[in-house]
Amino acid sequence: LAKTTQPISMDSYEGQEVNITCSHNNIxxxxxxxxxxxxxxxxxxxxxxxxxTKVTNEVASLFIPADxxxxxxxxxxxxxxxxxxxxxxVGKNTNAGKSTFGDGTTLTVKP
Amino acid sequence: xxxxxxxxxxxICKSGTSVKIECRSLDFQATTMFWYRQFPKQSLMLMAxxxxxxxxxxxxxxxxxxxxxxxxSLTLSTLTVTSAHPExxxxxxxxxxxxxxxxxxxxxxxxxxxxxx
Numbered sequence: 001l002a003k004t005t006q007p008i009s010m011d012s013y014e015g016q017e018v019n020i021t022c023s024h025n026n027i028x029x030x031x032x033x034x035x036x037x038x039x040x041x042x043x044x045x046x047x048x049x050x051x052x053t054k055v056t057n058e059v060a061s062l063f064i065p066a067d068x069x070x071x072x073x074x075x076x077x078x079x080x081x082x083x084x085x086x087x088x089x090v091g092k093n094t095n096a097g098k099s100t101f102g103d104g105t106t107l108t109v110k111p
Numbered sequence: 112x113x114x115x116x117x118x119x120x121x122x123i124c125k126s127g128t129s130v131k132i133e134c135r136s137l138d139f140q141a142t143t144m145f146w147y148r149q150f151p152k153q154s155l156m157l158m159a160x161x162x163x164x165x166x167x168x169x170x171x172x173x174x175x176x177x178x179x180x181x182x183x184s185l186t187l188s189t190l191t192v193t194s195a196h197p198e199x200x201x202x203x204x205x206x207x208x209x210x211x212x213x214x215x216x217x218x219x220x221x222x223x224x225x226x227x228x
Contacts, residue, residue: 034217041202043117043220044204100157
């Protein structure tokens with residue numbers, strides 16, 4: 001399973017765009033990249049998943065360069081409620097449940 | 112979207128007793144569910160993979176006789192912490208995949224806070 005590396009923490013202010021980058025140098029050809037958000041005392045919540053280039057949904061964008069050795073989660077115009085831990089996971093689409101959770105990035109949004 | 116219901120959300124038990132945690136997929140069938148444990152300020156650690164109709168697969172270092180997993184139907188997996196001790200106090204979370212993972216990813220339950228006194 002590919003190991004991921006993320007910044008331990010990030011601070012931002014309301015209304016700003018936040019970009020969290022994840023390194024996954026050993027990503028395999030058939031691995032997908034998935035990002036989750038977790039609030040204290042809750043289970044993680046799916047944010048976005050991608051394989052290559054760019055994926056966008058109603059809450060975030062995911063940018064994946066051609067070599068796929070990293071990915072960037074982009075949160076547009078964050079609010080205080082976006083304060084949470086964000087996890088980047090890499091694994092096979094059909095077996096992502098076994099993907100290893102790294103340490104995650106604690107994002108703190110300030111007023 | 113897909114919903115995974117986990118019950119109870121919190122439980123306090125005496126040392127030496129057993130506790131059962133339920134994980135249900137409410138609007139989809141899940142042949143495979145996963146159980147995680149999370150200690151304070153730490154990441155999630157996969158404990159085991161629950162397979163409907165067959166034995167669970169445990170990760171290295173997880174005692175299968177202590178953490179009993181039963182996946183008797185396509186919508187229910189249970190984790191029983193047997194002879195619980197204070198060091199088993201943790202946040203337990205289950206997850207399952209609904210349909211196309213590229214759309215939904217894996218859906219997680221809301222977690223169970225276990226405190227052993």
